[in-house]
Amino acid sequence: MPKILFSRKSSTALIGNGISFVAEVDGWGVAAFLNGEMTSDALHIWQMAVHEQQQRRGIGRRLIAAAEQSAITEGARALTLTTFRNVPWNVAILPQPRLHSSPAP
Numbered sequence: 001m002p003k004i005l006f007s008r009k010s011s012t013a014l015i016g017n018g019i020s021f022v023a024e025v026d027g028w029g030v031a032a033f034l035n036g037e038m039t040s041d042a043l044h045i046w047q048m049a050v051h052e053q054q055q056r057r058g059i060g061r062r063l064i065a066a067a068e069q070s071a072i073t074e075g076a077r078a079l080t081l082t083t084f085r086n087v088p089w090n091v092a093i094l095p096q097p098r099l100h101s102s103p104a105p
Helices: 008-017 059-073
Strands: 019-025 029-038 042-050 078-081
Touching: 019 059, 029 059, 042 059, 059 078
Parallel strands: 042 078
Antiparallel strands: 019 029, 029 042
């Protein structure tokens, strides 16, 4: 059984009160999503997932780009997320030139 990291209630709150994007592929359906929330000076990405069959097609990068544009529009000074360094598919979608690494708490 997979470990549940976000409850339906917290995900619904992010969709209703935060920032949400869904990627749909013609002829296939919903392929990915991203949701987050504005903090005092940043847009923080809480969740992002791309369906396994749709990975490595740039969908995750386009979701990050949409979140970045939303952050700019909302006046945020940063786009943030928390992820694991040792998961290769996570690092692949991050915007490397602007990536800032912070030690784990």
